[in-house]
Amino acid sequence: MSLKSIILSLTAFLMLLSAPAAFSQSAKLIEAAKKEGGRTVIYGSLESGAFEAIAKAYKKKTGLEVDYWRASATKVMDRALSEYRAGKPLFDVILTNDNPMQIMQKQGIFAKYESPSFADFPKDAIDPNLGPRYRNVIIGVIYNTSIIKPADAPKSLEDLLKPQYRGKLVMPDPTQHTTTTQWVASLWKLMGKEKADKFIRDLAATKPILVESLLPAAKRVTTGETPIAISYVKYVYTFGKEGAPMDYVRLGKMMGDGHYVTLSNKAPHVNAGKVFIDYFLDDESMKILAQEAEFVNRKGVYPPIADADKIEFVEMVDLDRKQFAEKKKELQAIFLK
């Protein structure tokens, strides 16, 4: 027997030893989940396509079903809190971005559940209350390559102010769209306060086309109606695979928001909720998400977007209710005058 085959056999033996521990815990939970009805109710803002891919794999692996209620982060929080206050929470798991998760956490609607899958995330990505920031949604500048050749595309955020791009930029209305308000309020993290303030004023002066959120902005780029957008970088892949001629500006540092998954402390199907979180934060699920162009927090796992590994993620600042209201008012005077 060669040394190589001995090492391989030993590795396989060790894997077999370690596997049953994890499996027995999952198996017990799965059994308990089946006794609860075999379903998990999830409220979340993860896109339906990505979620369905995970739900299919989850069912295959555990035999359990999921009922997914998809809405914007604001509506997810709104519904969850309303049900919770009324004493009739129907959800087991919440799946949305940082700011609403923090607010819901402060309202005390989450249970503390330390999933074994937490161990696979970098320590600095683990929030003491919400667990791991499993993905980052990254906002950048995307454009239609059939209208603007890569050589003629802007190279930086400041380039968007150049006369040749006037009337060609679409972005979500920062006075209305929460994530964009947050993005504008966080620009100082990329360029310093003074430069950021000037950039925001100059950007507003170019009269960008304002739409309701990040996706309609990207959609206008795919149809060619408006060639450049401030939107999620992942749409370059999402719509690119359909054939839309899309690329993004390599800004180096880009801002975005973290997303979390958490168990309700009044979950009607608590075991099913735990099984789902274990699976959702597991390698298999994270790889599926990455394939759906999500930037997951796993070392070496990147979405199929060119140069995705070179993007330096900068987390946007959290704003509370008062700060949001003040910022929106301030931006109304700048963008809607």
Added chain:
Amino acid sequence: MNGKTITVRQEIPVASIVTRALHFFRAPIHWVFLGVAGILAFLSLYPTAFLIYGSFTDAPLGVPGHFTFANYIRAYSDPSAYPLILNSFVFGIGSSGLSIILASALAWITVRTNAPFRRVFELTAIIPNILPPLLVSISWVMLLNPNNGLINVILVRLLGLEKGPFSIYSIAGLIFVEGLILTPLAFLIISAALKGMDPSLEESAKTLGSTELGVATRITFPLMRPAILAAGTLNFVRAVESFDTPAIIALPARIEVFTTKIWREALGSFPTNHNLAAAYGIGILVIALLFVYLYRRFTSRVESFSTVTGKAFQPHQIDLGPWRYLASIWALVLLIMMVVLPIIVLLLISFLPYYHVPTWQSWQTLTFKHFLAILDSDRVYKAFGNSLFLALGGATVCMVLAALTSYITVRTKIAGRGLLEGLVFIPWAFPGTALALGLLWAYVDFPIPIYATIWIIMIAYVTRFLPYGLRAVSSTIIQIHKELEEASVVCGAGFFATFRRILIPLMRPGVIAGWIILVTIFMREFSASIFLYSPGSEPLGPLIYFFYLDGLYGPMASLGLIISLICVMLIAVAQRFSRWETR
């Protein structure tokens, strides 16, 4: 006299009250009145009370709070709110006015003339009512956006222009698209009334030498006034409370209306402020109630509109001679705008891998993948089953309630009958989203477990859309002369027999029209469903919206087209059934 004043109090004997009460309860119509009033009061006042409470409290609904005027002060002390209200008025009047003009022309051509293909036009005219407004708005953006709207691109290429002549992103564009969206509803109401009109007055006018134009302006139009006002009132409020079209067209045009402000300040804000939304909702309620009051004043002289009498008649058909072809062309142009162009865009979105202005190469990339994706989806089948159940069940319940309510308010002298109409209009006047919030909270602690089931959605549909059914029936019932019921009663028939054998058959065009309106609305309802559905009870409206939200325009358009096709088939069956019934 010793200066003392003697007061004589006329006591009503207890026996008299009992006798009156017994007399009241002896008539079956009074039982019906009490039953209908009870149901309507519960449906409308219960959720409305939560919204009013919410507007005067400082805590989210469901949490004890303190009484406050702060929400009203914040909502209405902002001077920028008033130009927006004016914008909403211009938008509402413009789009409802446009819808009335288009619908009246189309109804007159299809019902009263001998224009070729009028039956085809009649069926086609209601298709846009089936298409979700979201899809229609998106289609028109693809057609008329200044940069690469299809119509602009074609005109630029054909005429060698520098840029496209049209821009959807303007108040005119907003009114145009909303007007087209609202036209089918007005068409259904006006054409139902036209069908039920007694032609003898028109024939008399003609015999006395009046021209066709004179008959139309002096006889037909005045007789049609209740239906036209009904459609105008409905469409005005529907436009003022609509959010889909303004969100897609007004925002890029930097035009703000009241609903976009509500969204910005309250419902779309972070975190959501239900209390502020409720305070704004009360403002819209007041405006809507003002319009209901005006409508009731216009239609109060019921007798003057009685045109369906006991005499047998065939609807008067105008022979347009050679002009009939022109009438058909006019109807065709309208239908191209209302149906053909949006459907062409939806077909392009459905069959292209991703939407773009088509080139010759695009035709080689056409694909069925979006259709196959939705036909392969369990979620779509489940949503379709839910919507079909809600549409057929909800529309039937609505029309039964609407027929009874309409009869009581228009035909009887029961004290408090006007209250019924007021009850129906209260929840309708709220923006759909605000009403849904009220319903959610109203039923969350309800003793019967209907929260988070499909039944809460059905209750929402019946509550919110009853006025649509009511208008359709009322404009027909107003035209039925009382002599028919009186003859029935003289012949010994009771209330139920008269209602079933005389009124229902005469009301049938209105009832069928109302039922069709409701089925088509329920099949794609969105604003109430989105808040009320829970996993397992998702209808098609929210599903289409989520396709939009996720950028899945291909599946969105494919599903929209399939729903429209199924609805057209349902309508065709319903119309055939109604004709078969009346034979």
